Amino acid sequence: MAYLIGTAGHVDHGKTTLIAALTGIDPDRLPEEKARGMTIDLGFAYVDVEGVGRVSIVDVPGHERFIKNMLAGASGVDVALLCVAADEGVMPQTREHFLILRLLEAKRMVVALTKCDLADREMIEYAKLDVAALLEGSPYEGCPNVEVAASKGVGVDELKNVLGEVIRALPPRDTTGKDWFLPIDRVFTIVGHGTVVTGTLARGAVHVGDEAELLPGGDRVRVRSIQTHGSASDHAEAGQRTALNIVGTKKELLHRGQALCAPGTLEETTCINIRLVEVAEIEHGERVRAHIGSGEFIGKVFLFDNARGIAQVRLESPAACGKGQRLVLRRYSPPDLLAGGEVVTPSAKPRRKSDSKIAEIVQPTSDEPIAERILRVLSSKPSGTKTEEVCEALGMNANALGDAFEDLKKSERALGFAGVWLTPEQFDSLAERIRSALAKLHEANPRSSYHPKATVLQEAGVDWDPKPVDRLISRLAEERRVLVQGSGMRHPDFAIRLTDKQQELLSRVLEVMEKFGAVAPDAKELAGEAGAPPQAIEEIWRLGVETGQIVRVEEGMYYSRRTIEELETTVRQLGPRFTVAQFRDATGSSRKFALPLLQYFDEAKVTRRVGEERVVVEP
Incomplete structure (x- = not known):
């Protein structure tokens, strides 16, 4: 089972030194980090924990200028290792990192009171009180607090044991899902292998040979090989630091902030509905920095009059995100922490502040089957619900809902009309x-x-x-x-009301038409026979068609209903197979009339054309 430990804390509070003491691995990888003695970007290591196995560790920078890099690594942390220097206590970045971890819902926390060799007992006790005040009222109140002096190896073994106890008590991650995704935090190439992307697998499990989707961008790629903690593997699980060697795209198109995922798992979006947890006052329409996955995206946040705790984030550039994903909002300038949130609708429709329906759309995540949730959405709109409206309400894309929609159609619990859905x-x-x-x-x-x-x-x-x-x-x-x-x-029950004069003319016309049999007279011929002008004949044809007493075979060719029924009887007597010529001779007509009549019977499913013949269809 894979888990992730993430460091947090103020700059120069000994996070990197502590990780090196715990793991034997120096997570600082950049020359500038070595030269300055300060973590600038994300660093990675791992530690073997008894009863658990190999656990990933991400080391984040503590300096306020690199907070966006800290956010890129803090998402998905199982156990936060909050480092507080005993000789300084809680500092500004300690508080900010702590707030971020709360907003991202790190599951557990362990405090490492670092640099205890540089502090006397009074300073250590003061630092402990400082930490207790910080944690008070939070989900992490009363969490383990271990005194360490990493440079001298003091307390390191105890800390490792405590981390093991905390991790072993965690509920297991679900690593069986095929809806995996990897927020990309590094991209590089290896000679002879090609493009490699790394990150912490956020959900599910990825296997060698899997097809994947790159978002934003939409490129389809294939996973050629996988490494976890520097060792080749045939798969990686949620919580593991993972390197994927991929084929099907160019390194130049890849960058931190993108995500690689099983097709259909995430959505490329510029508009997101979120459930909001504010830590500072937000103004409607305020410009923000949205930290989603491993990326920072500039946008604006919009509030709603009728849905407290719900907001909409509209981004200036597309991001990849999925329902339930955590995010953090910072003010654009100065980049102070504003809020955290949970993605409720990954691909949302822009809505006004006064929109009264937003509370109905943004519902809490439910454990009930997807099909039942779809039906609940459909029931709220008597005149039909579009597929995209269902997607918005459930925070899922059409691919993810496809099987449920298909099941509902097959069971006739929902009826689909080219993207609009109704219950029966x-x-x-x-x-x-x-x-x-x-x-x-x-x-x-x-x-x-x-x-x-x-x-x-x-x-x-x-x-x-x-x-x-x-x-x-x-x-x-x-x-x-x-x-x-x-x-x-x-309406099938409607019968047109004819005037007495119209009814009398219709009766005369029908009588004349039936004398002609299959050789339908035109309007001029009928006018002479019925004693009415051609315009009146055309009007009575129209009325006859509407009353069902006359059948239009083609433009200018009309028959009485009785004649059509007699001709259908002739067709069935000619069956099971016959030619146009045989029909023509049987009805005493010509090809001029026989062809349109047979086409009419084809459309009425009385006959079916097979080559040069007609086959009679059984009623």
């Missing part, structure tokens, strides 16, 4: 709203059978994009809840 109950309710809207339009316009889809949906209060609308109407038509013709819709 919501679908039934929406269908009735649309049918009610149609009934209202029919009552207001009794001479019109079909009404434009846009008019019907506006009346019903359905404001969807075109593609989801088409899918919705298709489903309604399949279930015969509405009738559709072209761009028009009609």
Whole structure:
């Protein structure tokens, strides 16, 4: 099981010397650090702990100018080793580091009272009181406090034992998940191997051969090899200092602040909803430095009137982050500590300060199955919920929700319409709203059978994009809840009301049309036979189609419903297979009429074209 120890404390309080005494490894790796005797960037080591195994250690700089480097290494710490020099006590960076560790929710803390060889007993006791006051009221109150003089080896073994006890008491990390990610803190190349990125694995487990995604950027890469603590391994677990040799990208495209992850685990984003823990007053719209993973990102923080403790961070450049990830906010200038937080919505929609829905969207993390959480989100919006709205509410991306959505569709607990989702109950309710809207339009316009889809949906209060609308109407038509013709819709129970004069003309026209059989007369021929002008014939065709007594086969070619039914009987008698010529001869028509009629029957699924023949489809 992998764990991470992280140092913290004021500059020159002996953090690096203590790590070297504990591990035999000097974590300072930069020439400038050696020359100045001060840690500037992150340093790394490891210690073997009885009953646990090899534990990673990250050594962070204590100077206030390098606080962003400290933040890059402090994320994901299991045990914080707070170093306080006995001859100085608690100092400004001690307090700031302590606050950061609280905000990042380090699980446990051990205090190392360093440089005890430079202090007398009174100074040591004073320093202990100083530390106790700092820890009072925090989750770390009463944590172990070990006196050490690292340069002389005093107290080092005791400290190592105490760290072992604390680590062994920690709950095990979940290292089984495939949703791993690695905040990148170093990038370099090795001759003969290529690009290497390092960091502390934050979640899950990564294996040799895994496909990975680089964010921000989106490059897909492959993990060629893995090292942990300088030794080759076939995998690495959350909490381990990890070096990944990757292929598929260029070193020039990589830098601290990016993350490498299993595809779909993190999101590239410039807008994040967070649960906020303030340590100083924040102004709405204030410019901040957001520390996420191993990176520092400039942006602004926005507060909400209706959701205390919730804020939105909008970044000037994209970052990679995931739901539940911790972050720290500092003022842009001077870079004072402002707040910490937990990412609730990694890829959020910008919202106004007065937005009343933010409290509904930003819900605490739940242990219930994802499918149930999706249904809970859907139930809050009777007129449909977009996929991106579900993602925002749950703080997860579409890839992560894909399996749950698919299961809900298969079990028919949710219905999807090109990115808009309804529960079956919501679908039934929406269908009735649309049918009610149609009934209202029919009552207001009794001479019109079909009404434009846009008019019907506006009346019903359905404001969807075109593609989801088409899918919705298709489903309604399949279930015969509405009738559709072209761009028009009609209630299935509606019957157009004809005037006596129109009814009389329709009866005459139908009688004439049926005399012609399969050889459909045009408007001019019908006008002469029925004793009415061609314009009146075209209007009565339209009305006949709307009442269902006339069938339009193609432009200018109309048949009575009875003639179509007789022709379908002929088709079935010709079956199971026949040609256009056989149909033409059986109906006494010509190709001019036979082809459109057979195309009509194909569309009506009475027949199916196979090569030059038609196959009769069983009813």
